[in-house]
Amino acid sequence: AQTVTQSQPEMSVQEAETVTLSCTYDTSESDYYLFWYKQPPSRQMILVIRQEAYKQQNATENRFSVNFQKAAKSFSLKISDSQLGDAAMYFCAYRRFTGANSKLTFGKGITLSVRP
Amino acid sequence: KAGVTQTPRYLIKTRGQQVTLSCSPISGHRSVSWYQQTPGQGLQFLFEYFSETQRNKGNFPGRFSGRQFSNSRSEMNVSTLELGDSALYLCASSLTRGADTQYFGPGTRLTVL
Numbered sequence: 671a672q673t674v675t676q677s678q679p680e681m682s683v684q685e686a687e688t689v690t691l692s693c694t695y696d697t698s699e700s701d702y703y704l705f706w707y708k709q710p711p712s713r714q715m716i717l718v719i720r721q722e723a724y725k726q727q728n729a730t731e732n733r734f735s736v737n738f739q740k741a742a743k744s745f746s747l748k749i750s751d752s753q754l755g756d757a758a759m760y761f762c763a764y765r766r767f768t769g770a771n772s773k774l775t776f777g778k779g780i781t782l783s784v785r786p
Numbered sequence: 787k788a789g790v791t792q793t794p795r796y797l798i799k800t801r802g803q804q805v806t807l808s809c810s811p812i813s814g815h816r817s818v819s820w821y822q823q824t825p826g827q828g829l830q831f832l833f834e835y836f837s838e839t840q841r842n843k844g845n846f847p848g849r850f851s852g853r854q855f856s857n858s859r860s861e862m863n864v865s866t867l868e869l870g871d872s873a874l875y876l877c878a879s880s881l882t883r884g885a886d887t888q889y890f891g892p893g894t895r896l897t898v899l
Contacts, residue, residue, distance in 0.1 A: 705887070713874060715890035761829065765888075772883050773819065773842055776829040
């Protein structure tokens with residue numbers, strides 16, 4: 671079974687600074703997808719970024735980028751120029767590429783606070 | 787394009803009652819998945835529906851059930867509610883199954899007294 675681990679329950683960053691959120695996962699599959707979702711206090715789960723395992727290039731979306739290390743099974747999220755609106759809970763998630771079991775497996779989440 | 791909508795947003799029930807939650811996916815999306823979120827267990831997969839058929843089921847008791855209609859709208863039902871069923875129930879939709887990204891609704895907050 672696949673597992674996703676987010677070992678840091680909380681992190682804090684100064685506004686305009688850069689922060690990195692860590693995530694590791696365990697799978698025997700070779701093809702899969704990894705995601706970072708953001709859940710602000712409103713509880714709406716918002717997709718931040720997605721990475722296909724077969725792509726060597728790290729995904730980037732504006733101020734958000736990932737460091738995907740397939741061999742190490744590591745998938746960290748870097749937030750540059752942090753803004754107050756980035757304060758939220760961040761979840762790392764795994765999904766098989768195809769097949770019968772296409773559910774999302776989530777980590778426990780990291781609560782990110784942004785200091786003004 | 788409108789996002790995923792869930793109704794109701796908040797619900798209070800008492801033990802032993804049953805409840806039905808509704809989810810309308812993004813227009814054109816045919817796959818709907820349900821997740822339960824609690825402080826203790828985190829986010830856990832309940833089930834996935836595609837083309838009106840349940841395709842996957844998580845490790846939840848039979849009190850949890852669901853269905854999908856021909857317009858892809860989905861409902862989930864919890865019978866004989868227990869205190870531990872208090873949670874945020876999230877619905878997510880995607881175009882098809884497999885590789886597609888799931889987009890989440892705002893959730894239904896269920897409180898069981």
